[in-house]
Amino acid sequence: MSDEHTRRARTVTRADVARYAGVSTAVVSYVLNDGPKPVAPLTRERVLDAVKVLGYRPNAAARALSKGSSDMFGMLVVDSRNPFFAQLCHALGEAAAQDGRTLLIVNTDREHTTAADQIHDLTARQIGGLIIADLLTAAEQALVENLGIPVVLINQYAGAVGVPALGADFRDGARRAVEHLVGHGYRSIAFIGSASIFDDRERGWGDALTAAGLPLGARIHAPFSYEGGYQAGIELADAAERPRAAFAASDQVAVGLLAALHARGLRVPEDVAVVSFDGTDAAEYACPPLTTTAQPMAEMAREAIRLLQAGDAEPGYRAFPTALVVRRSCGCE
């Protein structure tokens, strides 16, 4: 912001711009919004010149303050480089746009700042609601319960006190993925993913093995990243008794796993069969294409936006059923 602007006694309005440019305020709006009506090039130039000279800055924050709400939703996400979160954010953006809202996405960054600070930063922008795709500490949960705007937790495997939460049915989805591997006749099926205190997928893996009368196979806890999947894959490939199949708790982990198995000269599915979880595009274009448990991203996104719009949604948890997408990594043709 220029010094000239901060020295100014009162805020420059669209009417000032119109007066200076000798046009109507509607024409100023057409120029700045790129429509809906066309504006002659010379008139446009005059308006833009006036905007520059007067230092005009359309200010919806002022409007939002007077209205007490706004047309934006905030989104706090753990790491949008993960293909699943990237697609979930996109689905939420689409769902928000259907309702005439824009989504402001902030990557959770617990190194340089606290999640509480980021939540405050976002709500202070006069957003109309907040979606959080991250596991919160107890203090953070207490904070979001008292924000004064609707909050929805997404990608959760359990409910939270005070705010609505939703997520895919992780346990059931994992169980069905592993059942599919059992159906192929594999007897030793490893788990690769995060520990069960953070996540319900390991329990689902155990459910399927127990139901089939099989012993629990190897369990490799890995961070949700390509590198996490890769390191787990090396461990699996080099194991004295190599498992015949593996369930990977995310598509990103599975892509890392495939890279490690290839690096060790193992074939998928002939030597090690793989099923993963998420249903992202990355799974479809993996080598071989991954059989994966698809999360209903568009449906969960629409529900999250609906809950924010409703404003007074009851706290509670809703699990969304998943669907197994069968491709080649499991051994199917």
Place this chain on the structure above:
Amino acid sequence: MSDEHTRRARTVTRADVARYAGVSTAVVSYVLNDGPKPVAPLTRERVLDAVKVLGYRPNAAARALSKGSSDMFGMLVVDSRNPFFAQLCHALGEAAAQDGRTLLIVNTDREHTTAADQIHDLTARQIGGLIIADLLTAAEQALVENLGIPVVLINQYAGAVGVPALGADFRDGARRAVEHLVGHGYRSIAFIGSASIFDDRERGWGDALTAAGLPLGARIHAPFSYEGGYQAGIELADAAERPRAAFAASDQVAVGLLAALHARGLRVPEDVAVVSFDGTDAAEYACPPLTTTAQPMAEMAREAIRLLQAGDAEPGYRAFPTALVVRRSCGCE
């Protein structure tokens, strides 16, 4: 926002909360910011209760309006599902955090709204600067020149009037990638990517072939997506005279291309060698691992943030040199 809140005559302040809870305003702040000092559980409960009863909502938008600036930067990105944009956004978030700023990311959505509207929406949040990773129309360029806050265009291959712009040296990077393929002895090298009116990578491909005295090979214009790369790969695999190698203009396109070549039973690099562009994690974990032209994402991110912080950066364009990362898809061991 509750009806109770909108009926309220004046805004509830932190002092009101402190009075109601019988604590100091500092304690209210510690509870809501999760620190820096600890608060006894019962006191915390009293404060949160007061926040709820009074409908208190910490309002930095009001502060931002009175200060005329804020601690957030906005980011408009064409599609953060593309692994390159996801990593670029993350690098920008890191660079912003180093400076104590938070990055608000908005996906460009030209279906439901105009880019101009989204730019207005973002700037109206009293952000301190705006980064745009998208190609702008002339009207949009005129708009961003007159926003009254620092704007930087990123992922550009040429300069813009009025605002600083930067990007990887697309043409030089593509030229060196194709030179590497020429060095392997391949004589027919295809281009897969967007048309040269949007992008300089096709020109770099042509530069390398011309310099080597080779004819221009097949040129397949494809959207920047997995599916775009896949369709181009099918076209390439089924061509009467199949090229011996291909340069893919992005890692995402290359991953789609690999999937298509595998689907057609072709081996990479034995049947078709591939080099791509971006240097994302997705390239490292592809099958085979992709030789790719790495964009200096962290460096470009730091420069973009520096330009926003400086505030009065001169308009102009800066190209960042790329680095070829050699893996196996090109035919190297």
